[in-house]
Amino acid sequence: MPILICKTLTMPLMFPDNVVGECAECGCAVQHRPHAPPDCALQCMDCFAEEAAKHGKPVKVDMTDETKRELGAIKRKLMS
Numbered sequence: 001m002p003i004l005i006c007k008t009l010t011m012p013l014m015f016p017d018n019v020v021g022e023c024a025e026c027g028c029a030v031q032h033r034p035h036a037p038p039d040c041a042l043q044c045m046d047c048f049a050e051e052a053a054k055h056g057k058p059v060k061v062d063m064t065d066e067t068k069r070e071l072g073a074i075k076r077k078l079m080s
């Protein structure tokens with residue numbers, strides 16, 4: 001099953017429409033964008049880093065097209 005790497009819960013949320021869930025490894029509260037693929041196990045960044053270090057090899061990380069568009073818009077706004 002693919003893994004969705006998530007930011008831990010913040011208040012306020014990083015984006016007001018973020019979805020709150022639970023890390024499949026440690027159970028901490030996490031948040032992700034509402035357009036994230038639904039068929040993924042949620043994993044917090046700490047658990048992902050720990051697991052990636054165990055494997056000792058590069059991990060393929062990707063993001064959805066919608067997330068790429070959102071990050072591009074944020075970058076353009078910050079650069080203007």
Ligand SMILES: [Zn+2]
Nearest residue numbers: 023026044047
């Ligand atoms: Zn975790």
